[in-house]
Amino acid sequence: MPEFQTSPGMRDILPAESSRWRRFVETFAEVVEGAGYGQVMSPLLEDLGVFQRIGVATEVVSKEMYDFVDKGGRHIALRPELTASICRAFVQHHPLTPWKIWYTGSMFRYEKPQRGRYRQFEQVGIEVLGADDPFLDVEVIALGWEFYRALGLSQVALLLNSLGEPTDRAAYVAALRTHFAANLEALSPESRVTLEANPLRVLDSKRLQDAPLIAAAPRIADFYSADAAAHFDVVQAGLSALGIPFTIDATLVRGLDYYRGTTFEYQGGTLDSAQNALGGGGRYDGLVESLGGPPTAGVGFAIGLDRTLLACDDEGVYPAPPAAVDVFVVDTTGGLQALTLTAELRAAGMKADRPYENRSMKSQMKAADRSGAAFAVIIGTNELEAGTVVVRPLRAERTEGAGQSTVPRPDLIEYLKKAIP
């Protein structure tokens, strides 16, 4: 065992998985920039207070935050999510509205690590601030949907709910509290604790013991004001018009406290139920105000990269791209030819590599094979004298049946450009 290893719930991402991660973000950027979203990069650290606005009763804030006092005496925290940071940025920079932005980066939550649940994990997400239009809810949800399709995932289900307007939500929470409190002995001990802090979250309990009480609980739909019901109707009609299938789930309350109105989650069909939320989001119309800004509507989602890639593995889609170079230069004349030739090839836009430590021809060819290159370019003393190189195909699937040929050195780049599509 080495003395130092990554901390629990944190991982090194090695090649070629790291290329896949980068491509994941690029695919996301293509989808959302195509819809007018611009990227915001905000700091990893914020004042603790920014995240406390997520809701001090949520576990993300009360139990899972990485917070500390810095050398200047400020109480700060590593971000557990980005919605609060984006709202803080909105208040700080007062951009024109609607402000349509996207982001990516690492989040930190001190959770119990397991497959699909880490202490440092990656999200991609979008937020729209400053417009209350239900068609924006539809746009946001549809962009997430489109992204999963771009990855090639087919086993993703969209769950949809509305928590109503703040007064609807408050009345509903009070009704839930009364319902559960009246049946306290039937509730699991864990849910009794949850009930104290946040009655809505009891609906999230997966414990069998709680199921009958949850099934008998009041329904949020009975508490909607006319405006909340109308907003939710337009969201559903919009999704149907785009042909996006969804299921209404009245128990979908989400883990963060700022949600009002529309909430949604994308669930993966192949993952364990405790970790099957690939992404989620909703409206959070009060959050900007709680951070000192004007009353501002907000809607968005975040998608977990780690989990979504696990779902891709399970479905056999979106594999890591091959890390192979195009050309591997084998030089048995001492290495200087390999030095200049790889530099020329790289300058011409090709991926080129070479072996080091002046190995034998046999071991250089082995390295060429291991590199995954389409072609080996071989220079020996004869070729050096004749001003030629030997081009040898290594991978039939990348060289379209080309045979070995001797090429004048000045023609090499032209030759390879034609041979490598």
Ligand code: HAM
């Ligand atoms: P969230 O549901 O807490 O929402 O996280 C979004 C996604 O991040 C989850 O669906 C999951 O895929 C991933 N995730 C969360 N925790 C972990 C973890 N410990 N390990 C691996 N993946 C994880 C938010 O963060 C909100 N900010 C979403 C939002 C944006 N709402 C409105 N706008």
